[in-house]
Amino acid sequence: MYTIWTTKQVLQFAKPGDEVVLRGWVYRKREFRDKIFVLLRDGEGVVQLVFAKDRPEVYDIAAKLNIESSIIVKGVVKEEQRAPGGKEVHVSDVIWFFVGEPFPINPSAAQADSEYLLDVRHLWIRSRKMWAVLRIRHTVFEAIHEYFRSRGFYEVQCPIFVSAAVEGGATLFPVKYFDREDVYLTQSAQFYLEALIYSLEKVYTVAPSFRAEPSRTRRHLTEFWHAEAEMAWARLHDVMNVCEELITHVVRKVLDERLEELSILGRDTEKLERVKPPFPRVLYDEAIEMLQKMGFNVKWGDDLGADEERALMQKFDTPIHLYGFPEEVKAFYHKNDPQDPKRTLSVDVLAPEGYGEIIGGGERIEDPDELVRKIKKFGLRPEDYYWYIDLRKYGSVPHAGFGLGVDRLVMWICGLDHIRDAVPFPRDIRRVKP
Numbered sequence: 001m002y003t004i005w006t007t008k009q010v011l012q013f014a015k016p017g018d019e020v021v022l023r024g025w026v027y028r029k030r031e032f033r034d035k036i037f038v039l040l041r042d043g044e045g046v047v048q049l050v051f052a053k054d055r056p057e058v059y060d061i062a063a064k065l066n067i068e069s070s071i072i073v074k075g076v077v078k079e080e081q082r083a084p085g086g087k088e089v090h091v092s093d094v095i096w097f098f099v100g101e102p103f104p105i106n107p108s109a110a111q112a113d114s115e116y117l118l119d120v121r122h123l124w125i126r127s128r129k130m131w132a133v134l135r136i137r138h139t140v141f142e143a144i145h146e147y148f149r150s151r152g153f154y155e156v157q158c159p160i161f162v163s164a165a166v167e168g169g170a171t172l173f174p175v176k177y178f179d180r181e182d183v184y185l186t187q188s189a190q191f192y193l194e195a196l197i198y199s200l201e202k203v204y205t206v207a208p209s210f211r212a213e214p215s216r217t218r219r220h221l222t223e224f225w226h227a228e229a230e231m232a233w234a235r236l237h238d239v240m241n242v243c244e245e246l247i248t249h250v251v252r253k254v255l256d257e258r259l260e261e262l263s264i265l266g267r268d269t270e271k272l273e274r275v276k277p278p279f280p281r282v283l284y285d286e287a288i289e290m291l292q293k294m295g296f297n298v299k300w301g302d303d304l305g306a307d308e309e310r311a312l313m314q315k316f317d318t319p320i321h322l323y324g325f326p327e328e329v330k331a332f333y334h335k336n337d338p339q340d341p342k343r344t345l346s347v348d349v350l351a352p353e354g355y356g357e358i359i360g361g362g363e364r365i366e367d368p369d370e371l372v373r374k375i376k377k378f379g380l381r382p383e384d385y386y387w388y389i390d391l392r393k394y395g396s397v398p399h400a401g402f403g404l405g406v407d408r409l410v411m412w413i414c415g416l417d418h419i420r421d422a423v424p425f426p427r428d429i430r431r432v433k434p
């Protein structure tokens with residue numbers, strides 16, 4: 001038997017003259033004079049392999065290998081400044097290999113047709129770009145759990161099959177559920193989290209949410225990952241504090257652990273270094289004024305779309321809290337500001353560099369009569385929300401929470417143009433394959 005070295009271990013620890021066994025996939029291959037150079041890729045990185053013609057038993061195999069063929073080799077480490085990482089492995093034995101068919105993605109054509117790359121997504125996830133994004137995504141999820149658990153939040157799991165809308169009926173996905181016609185995929189776990197605070201006080205969940213988003217934008221998927229939290233006894237400023245600490249923690253961890261991946265993506269990390277609490281707190285009214293000055297045709301009471309958010313976020317180089325939205329642009333459960341009842345105690349966190357909304361949150365209505373009044377005002381039926389209203393009848397307390405779009409966070413941290421590149425197998429209005 002033999003010990004397998006990862007590419008990373010070879011680059012970090014192997015000394016010239018060491019004999020190592022490596023396994024992985026052919027990332028690049030080129031012939032030069034009497035040698036074949038193969039860049040071997042594994043889960044951790046790449047190492048250059050050298051197959052010399054004077055060893056025909058290995059050279060002839062290398063000659064047959066395609067891009068993405070798999071192989072296990074034994075060889076001797078040498079220093080080589082021109083190789084990635086400054087080392088290469090001169091192959092003495094091929095222990096195992098699988099040639100397979102010619103790989104259909106041609107690296108030089110790769111960027112040309114993004115629809116094609118989405119068709120072959122099951123293969124494209126092997127690319128360096130997707131490799132880097134997926135590793136950053138891994139760290140983002142880890143950091144989210146780390147943050148909540150270290151701050152006394154309990155992790156809970158909520159149902160995916162639901163029977164009432166959280167974010168409004170227009171984006172509900174109906175599900176064929178036996179003979180019923182009132183079952184949907186969840187848009188948000190919020191109502192269940194609100195129920196759970198009466199047991200655990202501070203709760204969070206990281207789970208998929210589903211929204212039948214009719215428009216194709218750069219920041220909407222039909223299935224996205226949602227990190228949501230609710231806190232008993234909390235106010236708007238508590239939500240802002242938790243959100244900015246959470247985002248700072250995630251960005252910090254990615255900067256500490258994923259610099260190589262960020263550099264593969266060409267990310268300007270100085271922009272991420274600026275992410276530190278406190279984030280600027282911008283009242284909705286100020287944002288409207290700023291947008292008017294920029295020439296946007298908006299007035300108090302309007303919702304802000306992606307274009308407005310992008311323009312606004314050209315003015316800031318860190319995330320901001322945009323708070324105090326009018327009642328009519330926020331869902332019915334948002335609590336109105338007792339000092340100024342036409343606005344809600346709500347906040348969106350917008351990411352800089354034009355990325356826009358990544359979090360929506362705020363205080364929830366705690367009074368049962370007020371809740372029923374707003375449900376009716378929004379044209380909804382209180383009986384559809386009976387259990388949500390029930391929560392206000394027994395020991396109701398002020399509480400608040402938020403939902404973070406994890407894919408949007410990954411998109412911004414990675415500096416991607418489109419949210420679907422933040423996800424291994426994206427779903428949108430046209431695509432449910434592969």
Ligand code: ATP
Binds near residue numbers: 359
């Ligand atoms: P938008 O106005 O951008 O459609 P929203 O206000 O409907 O978002 P919320 O209901 O506040 O979104 O959801 C909380 C967070 O979930 C958002 O801030 C965003 O980061 C994320 N999110 C919402 N819808 C989607 C989606 N379709 N795809 C990806 N992420 C989403």
Ligand code: MG
Binds near residue numbers: 357359360361
């Ligand atoms: Mg929102």
